[in-house]
Amino acid sequence: MRAYSAAQVRRAEEPLLAAGAPLMQEAAGALARAVREEIRAGTPERGTSAAGSRPTAPVTRGRVAGARVCVLVGSGNNGGDGLFAAAFLAGRGVACDVVLVGTHPHAGGLAAARRAGVGIHLAGDDDGVSVAVRLALRSHVVVDAITGIGARGPLRGPAAGLVTALGDAVDAAPAPPVVVAVDVPSGIGVDDGAVPGPVLVADRTVTMGAAKPGLLLPPAAGAAGRVEVVELGLDALAAEPPDAVRLTGADVADLWPVPTADDHKYTRGVLGVVAGSGAYPGAAVLTTSGAVRCGVGMVRYLGSTPVTAAVQARHPEVVAGRGRVQAWVLGPGIDPADGARAEDVERTFEDALRAGVPMVLDAGALPLLPDGLPAHAVLTPHAGELARLLTDAGDDASRADVEGAPVAALRRAVEITGATVLLKGATTLVAGPGTPVYAQADATPWLATAGAGDVLAGVLGALLAGRSGDVVERPALAAELAAAAALVHGRAARAASAGGPIAALDVADAVPGTLRDLLTGEMMDG
Ligand SMILES: NC(=O)C1=CN([C@@H]2O[C@H](COP(=O)(O)OP(=O)(O)OC[C@H]3O[C@@H](n4cnc5c(N)ncnc54)[C@H](OP(=O)(O)O)[C@@H]3O)[C@@H](O)[C@H]2O)[C@@H](O)CC1
Numbered sequence: 001m002r003a004y005s006a007a008q009v010r011r012a013e014e015p016l017l018a019a020g021a022p023l024m025q026e027a028a029g030a031l032a033r034a035v036r037e038e039i040r041a042g043t044p045e046r047g048t049s050a051a052g053s054r055p056t057a058p059v060t061r062g063r064v065a066g067a068r069v070c071v072l073v074g075s076g077n078n079g080g081d082g083l084f085a086a087a088f089l090a091g092r093g094v095a096c097d098v099v100l101v102g103t104h105p106h107a108g109g110l111a112a113a114r115r116a117g118v119g120i121h122l123a124g125d126d127d128g129v130s131v132a133v134r135l136a137l138r139s140h141v142v143v144d145a146i147t148g149i150g151a152r153g154p155l156r157g158p159a160a161g162l163v164t165a166l167g168d169a170v171d172a173a174p175a176p177p178v179v180v181a182v183d184v185p186s187g188i189g190v191d192d193g194a195v196p197g198p199v200l201v202a203d204r205t206v207t208m209g210a211a212k213p214g215l216l217l218p219p220a221a222g223a224a225g226r227v228e229v230v231e232l233g234l235d236a237l238a239a240e241p242p243d244a245v246r247l248t249g250a251d252v253a254d255l256w257p258v259p260t261a262d263d264h265k266y267t268r269g270v271l272g273v274v275a276g277s278g279a280y281p282g283a284a285v286l287t288t289s290g291a292v293r294c295g296v297g298m299v300r301y302l303g304s305t306p307v308t309a310a311v312q313a314r315h316p317e318v319v320a321g322r323g324r325v326q327a328w329v330l331g332p333g334i335d336p337a338d339g340a341r342a343e344d345v346e347r348t349f350e351d352a353l354r355a356g357v358p359m360v361l362d363a364g365a366l367p368l369l370p371d372g373l374p375a376h377a378v379l380t381p382h383a384g385e386l387a388r389l390l391t392d393a394g395d396d397a398s399r400a401d402v403e404g405a406p407v408a409a410l411r412r413a414v415e416i417t418g419a420t421v422l423l424k425g426a427t428t429l430v431a432g433p434g435t436p437v438y439a440q441a442d443a444t445p446w447l448a449t450a451g452a453g454d455v456l457a458g459v460l461g462a463l464l465a466g467r468s469g470d471v472v473e474r475p476a477l478a479a480e481l482a483a484a485a486a487l488v489h490g491r492a493a494r495a496a497s498a499g500g501p502i503a504a505l506d507v508a509d510a511v512p513g514t515l516r517d518l519l520t521g522e523m524m525d526g
Pocket residue numbers: 013017023024027028074075076077078079081102146147148149150151152153154155156157159182183208
């Protein structure tokens with residue numbers, strides 16, 4: 001999924017609008033279809049809501065006539081989409097109410113809604129907001145058409161009051177309405193994924209022409225629900241670089257190196273690993289497991305005799321000692337204050353720089369980094385480590401700062417280091433110099449477990465080793481490969497978990513099956 005900024009979408013719309021293309025009609029038609037799908041999917045029976053007893057009978061599965069929909073309408077074209085959709089729905093027998101949140105609604109849309117018999121209400125003051133909340137709570141679907149790509153800053157005025165009150169009421173309702181956002185959930189940072197004020201969390205977002213970055217990027221992405229793109233024929237976007245990207249399973253299948261009959265272990269990629277220590281021997285086992293399970297040509301491990309023995313006990317195919325490699329993983333399970341191990345990392349890092357091979361720099365390697373890294377070096381911090389990296393470079397950043405504005409922190413880290421940076425989280429973000437931000441939300445919350453990051457480092461290292469030559473030739477590829485590794489790691493975690501707890505090694509063990517499903521097209525997206 002490729003997401004484009006508000007400005008890019010506007011530029012792409014311009015020639016079509018100038019030529020008289022009925023974009024708003026198409027957008028509203030698609031929105032009305034989505035609302036009908038939500039109604040048909042079977043609205044659960046709603047008992048007594050916070051607003052009092054339901055005046056209408058619950059809708060029977062599959063029937064649209066008799067359902068209730070409440071559309072929250074702002075003063076721009078986003079509200080216009082909502083008004084025309086309300087008119088379409090009313091024409092199908094849906095009982096529609098429109099709540100006008102702004103003072104000057106789209107004139108054509110308002111006229112169409114009136115003609116179709118839609119009830120029109122105002123939410124200009126506290127009383128209006130209370131009425132609107134009652135209308136919304138007795139509805140099967142609430143449509144959020146307050147602001148779209150024309151929004152500036154946090155919601156203000158009656159829009160802010162309504163969204164706050166309705167959000168609280170929906171949270172408290174025993175059977176809340178389904179919320180469908182038009183283009184974006186109103187109030188999110190459309191381009192940066194910020195959540196600067198109140199936002200009504202959607203179950204589904206029907207977005208017009210192309211996805212917007214805020215639908216993929218945290219924290220706003222968490223308010224978007226399922227995202228559906230309505231094609232409006234914005235062909236000009238094909239020539240534009242997207243701002244944000246989410247890879248699909250099919251993308252990853254295209255990126256993953258698949259051996260041919262002519263390949264041998266050296267052409268398939270050799271990965272060198274400097275991970276684990278006397279204090280954290282498990283990190284060595286987990287990192288090498290992640291790599292071995294990806295089908296890398298060979299893994300070379302550098303560490304003490306007892307830790308090497310632990311690695312080889314699990315994976316006898318791992319070779320101890322230095323030799324030619326196509327990529328490195330440095331740092332998991334290494335305390336930068338452990339002089340001997342820190343020296344191993346620094347020395348190997350220098351060798352890797354000289355050899356020009358890609359590398360993954362994780363955990364203990366991060367504080368040891370010099371400035372001016374190549375883009376084919378991929379840093380893999382979590383939020384706390386990224387905050388420390390930024391602070392060490394002179395920016396004052398806390399973990400909470402990074403979590404509150406992760407994309408800005410990520411971009412800043414790329415700017416400071418020159419490297420590609422993968423920020424681990426529920427949504428993993430990746431960017432390199434000049435690349436879009438990749439946002440992968442493939443995992444399960446069960447993946448937040450000790451050692452999972454070591455496995456990811458191994459998976460990414462294996463992928464970089466397999467495509468080493470390509471990455472050196474085209475360093476921007478490192479970000480895409482890092483996003484691909486995050487997808488494989490996340491889906492392996494989901495497969496291993498199947499809804500229950502997992503240990504890090506389970507994730508590594510689920511990688512071959514995950515890759516098999518991806519490469520044979522058996523794993524569906526979503
Ligand atoms: N062009 C077309 O034909 C097509 C357009 N399409 C649709 O149009 C949408 C873009 O429409 P748009 O440009 O009119 O902007 P929009 O998002 O409705 O917002 C403007 C309104 O919001 C208000 N407002 C702003 N900030 C606010 C805040 N913080 N808090 C509260 N209010 C705030 C602002 O108020 P004002 O600043 O004027 O007081 C103004 O009234 C796009 O997202 C898509 O849905 C698609 O159907 C494709 C065809």
